[in-house]
Amino acid sequence: MSKKISRRDFLKLAGAGAAATAVLTGCGPASRYVNREPYTKMPEYTYNGKSTYYATTCRECAAGCGLVVRTMQGRAIKVEGNKLNPVNLGKTCARGQAALQGLYNPDRVQGPLKQPGRGSRDFTEMDWDAAVGVVAGAFKSYQPDEIAFLVGMAPDHLFDLVSDMAKAISGLAPVRYGALGMFEARATLMQAAEAVFGRRDLLHFDLAGAEVTFSFGANFMETWLSPVANTRGFAKMRQGMAGRRGYLVQFEPRMSQTAATADEWIPVAPGTEGLVALAIGSLVSEAAEGTVPPAYADVDLAAIAEKSGVPEETMRRLARIFANTSHALAIPGGSPLGQTNGLDAARAILALNVLADNLGQPGGVFINPPTPLGSNAQRPVSMREMSTLVQKMKNGKIKALFVHGVNPLFELPKALGFEAALVNVPLVVSFASFPDETAMQADFIFPDHTGLESWGYQRVLTGADVAVLSGAQPTVAPFYNTRATADVLLAAVRSVGGKLAAALPFEDEVAYLRHKLLDLVKADGGVYSAPEINTFSAQFQQYGGWWQKENSLGTIDSSRVFARSLSVAEPEYSGEGELHLFPFVSPILAESGANKPWLQEIPDPTTTVMWNTWVEMNPRTAEELGITDDDVVRITTPVGVVEAPVYRYPAIRPDTIAIPFGQGHTAYGRYAQGRGVNPIDLLSIMFNEAGDLAFAGMIVKVEKTGKRRELSRMEGRLGVYGLEEH
Amino acid sequence: MTEHQIPEVKADFSPEEVGKWGMVIDQDLCTGCQACVAACAMENNVSFVGEEDAGYGRGMHWVRIERFWEGEYPKISTSFQPVMCQQCGHAPCEPVCPVFATMHSEAEHLNMQVYNRCIGTRYCANNCPYQARTFNWYDYERPDPLNNQLNPEVTVRRRGIMEKCTFCIQRIRRAEDAAAAEGREVMDGEADPACAQACPADAIIFGRLDDPESRVSKQVRSGRGVKLLEELGTLPQVTYLKGGAGYDRNG
Amino acid sequence: MGAKIVNFLKQPMVRAVLAIAVLALVGGAAWGAYQTQRLPQQPIEFRHNLHIGLGVQCLYCHPGAWQGQSAGLPTQSKCWGCHQQIDRQTPELDKLAQYVEDGVSIPWVPVALMPDFVYFSHRPHIAAGVNCETCHGDLSKMTVAEPQKGMDMGWCLKCHKELAPEKETKLIDCATCHQ
Structure with a gap:
């Protein structure tokens, strides 16, 4: 774009008013990064003392909030929320605010490194050509099913790229993992959603429209799924509606920050949250129908009160609160699900929504909007699936392990044996920007840029009521001699040639991104539209992503919850002690x-x-x-x-x-x-x-x-x- | 009138005066998430002091979230209260500064800390009933390249200097400059400080108190407002909105 | 105790050392003062007087002044815009050509600097009709820019009080300039 049309013309063309703060970077390969000081040829918009703002995506967690980063003379100064992004509407959390301390962290890996002895922390520098050679060498010397990619939780462009690579050579599908996913027990939530509503989905809980919300261990204002979006929903529930104030009850063994903000905290013994949900469900349905329905026939109130430590009268009072409101909502969080009876618990909690008759209603449960760019965005792996990978590593079936965006040595339980299994993997490459535990046990560290220096996109799985693809662009030029992992992989692909290169004929990361975005150019219902990819990707950068104009939440029309009797097994605990x-x-x-x-x-x-x-x-x-x-x-x-x-x-x-x-x-x-x-x-x-x-x-x-x-x-x-x- | 006449540095507010810039904090919405604390530190070049000094109470946070317990297990509840400089109209910190470093801006109705005048007596902090002032006990290290994120619009304070929340005066100025250049008044929400801008629950609202139509003025009039330590007569420009406590549902 | 110190100070060696110390201090201070007042060495001996004589407006090369805080120093592309069409070559222009060829910016040394606890923006000053020479001196009589003496707070306030008495509250307010 930079050659033929001036930026000013371009802005006019792109409808400048909507995102005046998000300034375009150029699109030609040479101008893909903004310059740090000094500007030899000062762009017209960089008057000294005036800031330039770039729209991008927060990479501090997988929620996909939109950011606008204030820069001055090529330095990133401040992270602000992108008011247009439907996920966070201009707001950020503390972690997002501190993203700059990642970018300018004094301990970053500053260039590609080789570690001859794993764990020795004795590194030798190398150049990027050699680094690409290492990656290409792995593809040349190992079979496709001997190469594993372990990537972070975010369903982003890198996940798509490694998926495409795996597909091209019929290799192993990349494994997505993150400790937050473990603490959220996402697999359980999705399986329960399928069991109750027939849809494998993370579900959208419309906090904003609820009048009474029962949260079972969902720390939704802290880290759960999309905390900024959840907090906005909570604020709307509390004070956003004239004449009524929403009521939040939190059930968990320990008062979290979310529970501290709630109106009531009900201390529940760990593992009995599902039982309490069952008891409340039984009481609610009894209140509604006069008799206890068959699904709740086995519920023994007194026994549940005994096990959970929640007095019977409290459960009765809470059931009355839940039953006597027109907009009640129940949310299953991670801690009740992270129990041996987690799936039962999730079902029992979700069933409360069926009783509240809130499916597809304001203040109720919805199916998330379809994710843009296809549904290639399944949940991160569960621990059991992760253990399959660890087994393979241990048995020597994995010859090369590439790790990006996750720190398994810190984020996996030691008992899973990842560290021991790693010893049996001949080649371990970390793409970490920071010298984390896993990088210390790798043969090579090929550092990626940090989030604020990189290109990309990220699907938003939940948090917004429209389909969102958050877009990322560099807000500053890479500070160190780092290289985008996608660029390293694509360069390796070129050097490997054959099927792989034929399937991924992309010059670099940006070319790949633009190829992926082609699907969206003609998509209907976006906040902007463009006739061709150049204009589209310029707007994609300007807005900080693509999203729909109108609500596209899926409604749930039926549930199968009461087809059989609901029950929650007794939790099993591991270990000895008091x-x-x-x-x-x-x-x-x-x-x-x-x-x-x-x-x-x-x-x-x-x-x-x-x-x-x-x-x-x-x-x-x-x-x-x-x-x-x-x-x-x-x-x-x-x-x-x-x-x-x-x-x-x-x-x-x-x-x-x-x-x-x-x-x-x-x-x-x-x-x-x-x-x-x-x-x-x-x-x-x-x-x-x-x-x-x-x-x-x-x-x-x-x-x-x-x-x-x-x-x-x-x-x-x-x-x-x-x-x-x- | 001599050339070196000392200006009036102590605020002389009457309780009827509305002031200019004001803030409303809705405690019913505050979730204690600390986004404001992080945003403030990033915007205002606030130093981090490390574990030991933080333990001594030398943390430099310009805004802190106070957490209160009420009751005993299992009937225990919590509330969060973000506290920053209350920008008092009748500020106890101002008259005690021997060098006029702590003084009142009559144009903006804000309490100022003029860093290059400050000699570090700490009298002002001693006299502040809100403990809103923080003192640079040392030159706290900010190893390269962390200094790249320093905001050029905010002075980097050195050892021996008192500092505190400024209501992000650099942002107020930026908005006022832009408004003046375009020949208009500052729009509501245009001069949001970093904390209000970040707050995910929108619990912090900032704006002109002398504009009855501004969001902040409307909230001040909402009837839920209280001032911190109002009985001291400091006339704070920050209003806290109560709510929630005592609100019980019995089904 | 006091007498001991006096006696100690009366020793010739002590006196000499003291004298040297005082001389060193005074000398150092004088050198420092000289350094602050001396013209900084600019990468190109830019002739303001010539350009102003030719009718080039200040804002042409320092356009930031009406846009925001900093007036800005011109990049080589700004200079080259005119100079690539001007035939007359001088050694100074050769330097410029070299910067253009190398593609590096000209490392101008700013001379009018504010301490970092001061907030200063050109825009309101230009908007109020203050001319550049009011603060920066008569550039039509200078080659490279010379720092102006006495740009201190009293000097700022003098103007702020005299030029717009009706806005005095705002103009002499601490919050207007201190950050």
């Missing part, structure tokens, strides 16, 4: 935020702890064990031991302790390494019916060590002089 272990995702750090110093310094919302891991324990339990704040305890399970200081948390069940996931890195740069512990190391491998890990089903032994470690926290020590002696 206390349940409840691992939860740190709302601030999540799985990859620990290397960003400002995220470390942001207090945890409910405990206000910064920079470390803590163990949440009810003060009553602590007293019984003779433990007080900052006492280090040893937590033992059959598969692991960790030591961390206690935070006496008044809002957790006395029979449960909780540990945040996010810290405990043994690599990953100066801000993350050697800080805190990783609770995932404590988890036994125990699956539920859908193949997800029963991560919340551990019983642990807790001992006092006699050591103390003071936690940095914001509460009680406000102000420069502090209130406590230090």
Whole structure:
């Protein structure tokens, strides 16, 4: 575009008004990156002292929020939300805000590296031609089914590219995994959705229209599926409707940030959430029909009250609240599903929506809009599917493993044996931008650009009521000698030749992206339309993606839930001891935020702890064990031991302790390494019916060590002089 | 009138005055997610201090989210309250500064911290009932290339300097400049500070208090508003909206 | 105690050392002051007087001034726009041609700088009808730009008070310039 039409003409052509803040970069190969200072030929829009804004997509989690990044003289200065993107409508979370500390992180991998001895951290530099040679060599010397790709959770263009590569040579389909997916138990949710509504989908819960929402362990304002979109929905529910205020009830063993915001927190014993949902369902249907329907015939209220710790009268009161509103909603979160009875629990919780008669109604349950660019975006793998890959690695069936966008050595339970299996893989290549644990055990690190330096697109699976393909473009020129993984793969493909090169005849990443976007050029119902790909991809950059104009949520017309009797099995726990272990995702750090110093310094919302891991324990339990704040305890399970200081948390069940996931890195740069512990190391491998890990089903032994470690926290020590002696 | 007449540096508000820039924080919507804290730090070049100093209460957060427990297990509830400089109309920090570094802007009705005047007596922080001021105890390291993200519109503060929330005055100025150049008034929502811009729940609203039609003015009049430590007579420009607590459903 | 110190100071060596120290300090300060006032070495001996004499407007090369905060320094492409059509070659123009050929920007050294705790934008000043020479001096009498003496806060305020007394509240307000 840059050769024939000036940018100004182009903007006119593209309908400039809609996204005036999102400025185009050029599209020719030479002008694909914005320049950092100095500008030799200053573009007309870069007056000194004036900012340029680029629309892109947040890569800090897989939700796909749109960003507008403010740059000045080629430096990215500030991340702001893209007001046009239907997922987040201009808003961002703390992790999105701190994305710049990833881009400018002092510990980034600055160029392609070879590590002759895995784990030695003794690297030799290499050039990109040699790097491409390594990748091409793997394709030449190994059979297609001996090459595995392990990629992150986001259904993005790189996932499409490696899928296309695998298809071209009939190789192994790429494996998508992320710890957040594990904590959300996505496979269970989707399987339950199929069982109840006949559709394998993550489901869209219309919080905004609900009057009463029962959330069973869904930490939807923190990390669950699409937290910014969920928070917007919650705000609308609370205050957005004249004359009524929505009511949120949260059922979980430990009060999360979401529960803290809720109107009521109901402490439920881990693993009994499904039983409580069953009891409430029984009471609701009894209230509606006068008798208990056959599906709920086996429900024993008194027994459930006993097991769950929720008094019968509380359940009756909650059932009345649920039954007496015209817009009630029930959401199954990750922790009830991450139990051996998770699938039953998910069904019982989803059944409440059928009772509330909210399917396809405002404030109810919908099917997500069709994902753009085909449905090649199945969920990330469950833990059972992941263990299949680990088995193959262990048996020497995998000769080359390529890892991108995920850090399995940190995000998988140690008990799964990934690290041991890795030893049997002859070639391990990491495409990590940061020196994470997995990169430290790789033969090569071929660093990708960070999100704010790269091209791409990402499907939005849930969170918006229209189909969304969030688009990414570089907001600054790559800061280091990094290279887009897609470019490395495409270069390798060219050098391999044959079937592979014939199937993927693309010069580079952008050519591939434009090829993929061709499908959308003629798609109906978009917020913009264009006659051909050049104009289309320019608008794609300008808007920061493509999405539909009008609501395209699918409605659910029927359910099969009551065809058979609903039941929830007793949860099975693993381990020995007195206390349940409840691992939860740190709302601030999540799985990859620990290397960003400002995220470390942001207090945890409910405990206000910064920079470390803590163990949440009810003060009553602590007293019984003779433990007080900052006492280090040893937590033992059959598969692991960790030591961390206690935070006496008044809002957790006395029979449960909780540990945040996010810290405990043994690599990953100066801000993350050697800080805190990783609770995932404590988890036994125990699956539920859908193949997800029963991560919340551990019983642990807790001992006092006699050591103390003071936690940095914001509460009680406000102000420069502090209130406590230090 | 001598040339070196010292200007009036202490705000002299009457309670009837509405002020200019104001903020409303809806506590019923605040989810405690800390997006405002992160956004503020990124916008305003706020230093991170590391684990040890953070533990000593030397964190530089210009806005913090206070978390309150109420009740005891199992009947326990929590509320979140973001607290930043309240931009008092009658500010306790102003009269105690011996060097006029802490003073009141009459044009913008904001409390100013003039960094190049500050000599670090910390009297202002001592006198602030909201603990909204933070002090640079050290030159906190910001290793290269983290400094690339520094906002050129905000001064990088050094050791020995007091700092605090400015209502993102650089954004107010940017909006005022743009408005002046186009010969119009600043539009509602045009000068949003970083916290309000980021807040996923839209719990923070910012705007002109002297415009009765602005979103912030309407919310101030909503009847749910309270000021922090109102009894001190500091006349804060930040209004907190209550709601939720005591709202119980019995089915 | 006091007498001891006086006696110590009376020793000749101590006096000499003190004198040298004082000289070094004063000398260093003078050198520093000289450095701040000295014309910076520019990559090209640009002749403002010639260009102004030919009728080139300030804003032609510094267009940022009416757009925003910084006036901006021209890139080589701006210079080359005219100079590629002007035949007369001088050693200074050869330098320019070299920059163009190498495709690197000219490393101009800005001379009118504000401390970073000051917010300054050209736009409102231009909009208020302040001429460039009011602050930057009469460039038609200079070759390379010379820093103007006494651009301090008192100088700013003097103008802000005198030129628009009706807007004094805003113009002498701390928030207007301090950030």
